[in-house]
Amino acid sequence: MSGAGNLWAILTTPIIRQNPVTLQILGICSALAVTTSLDTALTLAISLTLVVVVSAGIVSVIRRHIPNAIRLIVQIIIVASLVIVVDQVLQAYFFELSQRLSVFVSLIATNCIVLGRTESFARSNPPVPAMVDALGSGLGYGLVLVLVGACRELFGTGRLLGWQVLPLADQGGWFTPLSLMLLAPSAFFLLGGLVWMVRSIWSEQAEAPDFPPHATGEDR
Amino acid sequence: MGDLGALFLRAMFAENMPLTYFLGLCTFLALSRRTDTAFGLGVAVIVVMGVTVPLNQLIYSAVLAPGAWDWAGMPDVDLSYLSLLTFIGVVAASVQLLEMVLERFLPGVQAAFGAFLPLLAIHCAILGGSLFMVERRYDLSEAAVYGLGSGAGFALAVVMLGAIRTRLAHADLPAGLRGLGIAFLLAGMMSLGFSSFAQMAAQ
Numbered sequence: 001m002s003g004a005g006n007l008w009a010i011l012t013t014p015i016i017r018q019n020p021v022t023l024q025i026l027g028i029c030s031a032l033a034v035t036t037s038l039d040t041a042l043t044l045a046i047s048l049t050l051v052v053v054v055s056a057g058i059v060s061v062i063r064r065h066i067p068n069a070i071r072l073i074v075q076i077i078i079v080a081s082l083v084i085v086v087d088q089v090l091q092a093y094f095f096e097l098s099q100r101l102s103v104f105v106s107l108i109a110t111n112c113i114v115l116g117r118t119e120s121f122a123r124s125n126p127p128v129p130a131m132v133d134a135l136g137s138g139l140g141y142g143l144v145l146v147l148v149g150a151c152r153e154l155f156g157t158g159r160l161l162g163w164q165v166l167p168l169a170d171q172g173g174w175f176t177p178l179s180l181m182l183l184a185p186s187a188f189f190l191l192g193g194l195v196w197m198v199r200s201i202w203s204e205q206a207e208a209p210d211f212p213p214h215a216t217g218e219d220r
Numbered sequence: 221m222g223d224l225g226a227l228f229l230r231a232m233f234a235e236n237m238p239l240t241y242f243l244g245l246c247t248f249l250a251l252s253r254r255t256d257t258a259f260g261l262g263v264a265v266i267v268v269m270g271v272t273v274p275l276n277q278l279i280y281s282a283v284l285a286p287g288a289w290d291w292a293g294m295p296d297v298d299l300s301y302l303s304l305l306t307f308i309g310v311v312a313a314s315v316q317l318l319e320m321v322l323e324r325f326l327p328g329v330q331a332a333f334g335a336f337l338p339l340l341a342i343h344c345a346i347l348g349g350s351l352f353m354v355e356r357r358y359d360l361s362e363a364a365v366y367g368l369g370s371g372a373g374f375a376l377a378v379v380m381l382g383a384i385r386t387r388l389a390h391a392d393l394p395a396g397l398r399g400l401g402i403a404f405l406l407a408g409m410m411s412l413g414f415s416s417f418a419q420m421a422a423q
Contacts, residue, residue, distance in 0.1 A: 028249075032242035076312070076342070080305045088301060103351035106304050110342045112246050183415055184240045188408030192401050199396035 007132050014136040015143060019198065032148070032187040034104050038161050041149025042142075043097055047090070047105060049138030051082045052114045056122040056134035063123055075118045076109070083109045113137055148190050156181030224365045231369030233417035237345040238377050239410055240418075244345030248378055249403050251336070253389075258382030262375025264336040266368065268318065269349050272311050273367030276350040277360055279306060300354075307350045312341040345374055377414075381406060 034040040055078050059066070066074050087105045090098040098105065108114065117137050122130035153159060158166035158175045167173020180186050235241065238248040244265070252258045284306060286298040319337045322330040340346055349370050353363050384406055393402055 028242070028245045032245070073312075076308060077305065080308055084301055084304055087304075103348055103355060106351055107243070107344055107348055109304060109308060110344045110347050112342075115342065184242070185408045185411040185415065187242065188404050188411055192397075192404030192408060195401040195404060196394070196396045199401065200394075203395060 007129060010129055010133050011136040011139075014133070015140040019140045019144065028191070032184075032191065034101060035145060035149040035152055035187055036156070036182055037153045038146065038149045040097065040100055041145045043090070043094070043101065044104060044108075045138075045142030045145045047086045048108050048111060048113070049135065049142055051079065051086060051108055052117055052134045052138045053131050055079045055082055055114060056117050056130045057127050059118045060122040060125060060127040060130035066123075071123065072115075072119070075115060075123075079114050079118070080109045113141055144191075144194065147194065148187060151190055152181045152186060156186075224361065227362060228365050228369040228372075231366050232373035232376065233414065235370070236373040236377055236414050236417075237348065237370050238374060239407065239414045241348065243348040244343055244374060245407075247336075247339055247343060248374070248381070249400065249407070251339075252378050252382040252385055252403065255379060255382040255386055257336075258378045259375075260332055261336045261339075262378050264340060265343070265345065265374045265378075266371035268311070268315060268337075268340050268343075269346055269367040269371035269374075270364065271318070271367075272307075272314050272346060273349045273353055274360055274364040275314065276307050276310055277353055277358060277363035279310065280354055281360075303354060304351075307347055308342070311343075311346055311350070315341045345370070377410065380410060 034044045055075070058078050059075055083106060086108070087098070090101070090105060117130075117134045121133045125133070150160065153161075154165060155178050157177055158164060158168050158173075166175035168175055168177065237243045238245055247261060251261050280300075280303060284299045284303050286300060287295055289295070289297040315337050319330070322337075349367055353366060358366055381403070385403065388402060388406075397405075
């Protein structure tokens with residue numbers, strides 16, 4: 001029973017409290033460009049979760065056979081091969097979607113989360129906890145991606161997954177789309193706001209100031 | 221020549237790697253606390269992109285592209301699905317090689333910029349540059365110009381962000397916004413500024 005509780009803790013910690021994006025600044029590289037709409041964000045989140053879980057499983061199974069000196073190369077090759085498989089499947093069955101994702105599926109290979117999980121956890125743990133840990137990280141990353149994607153699509157076009165949720169002003173409704181939401185800066189602002197929110201709620205995550213202000217004698 | 225100049229400017233400003241394509245953000249945010257580290261990172265990115273993008277273009281067009289094996293009597297061979305693995309290998313190998321060459325011949329430069337080189341082996345902007353090069357079918361000279369231009373764009377953005385964050389180090393920010401949060405907001409505002417360059421490229 002304690003084993004199952006332990007696994008549950010491994011799974012849920014990275015989703016919010018140790019979120020790879022908001023706390024560890026990992027893997028945002030490829031994350032933001034695909035968040036202009038919810039469906040691309042969802043696709044990338046699912047692809048990344050698959051890749052990170054399977055690669056953690058494989059690395060963990062062969063962890064005793066990887067020579068220490070070349071372990072990074074072995075891990076990168078495993079990850080890149082899995083990414084190629086995902087990319088080919090997307091091109092074969094979801095061609096239109098894969099065109100919109102452009103190079104960003106391939107860039108999962110350089111996503112710091114994947115290598116971070118295989119390097120820091122899967123390399124020294126048995127397969128089941130390694131895969132659960134990877135699943136947690138993938139879901140935590142996916143959560144941020146889906147939140148940002150949903151915000152941008154909803155306020156940028158009034159739609160969610162292609163369904164018109166907010167009636168547009170030029171079609172007789174009341175909602176005027178904010179075209180800023182479809183441009184690059186909005187992703188930075190949304191993510192900055194999200195980080196601010198998360199770190200205000202769990203204040204132990206806030207970073208210490210570089211130069212602490214002198215005590216002024218007032219209560220802040 | 222005019223085309224190549226326009227391509228350079230477009231890669232540097234209008235299609236700035238971190239600010240419009242969000243590539244290389246990990247190092248962009250993590251190493252921009254101080255201007256001098258940001259400058260070192262920027263120079264390293266320019267060099268590595270200037271080398272790897274044309275190199276990958278050569279390899280892609282000679283070995284991997286559909287029809288590249290025509291001369292050997294195998295016109296149907298299409299190895300382009302291997303390009304991702306190849307590019308990662310080429311980038312990692314050239315970073316390693318560059319580090320060794322610098323260590324041997326220019327130890328001063330190595331001491332200043334060497335620390336950033338291993339980070340660039342799996343850097344989204346560098347790999348992304350090679351992948352964009354394939355997607356847009358650049359030839360060799362275009363690839364070289366594109367690599368240098370987007371490297372310069374990355375360097376410009378990271379040095380600017382480093383300068384702004386150095387200024388802000390003494391500011392009294394809300395606790396939750398310190399560090400990562402304010403860096404995102406700054407990057408957003410810089411991105412807003414850079415989006416006006418898109419007009420420049422359209423003309």
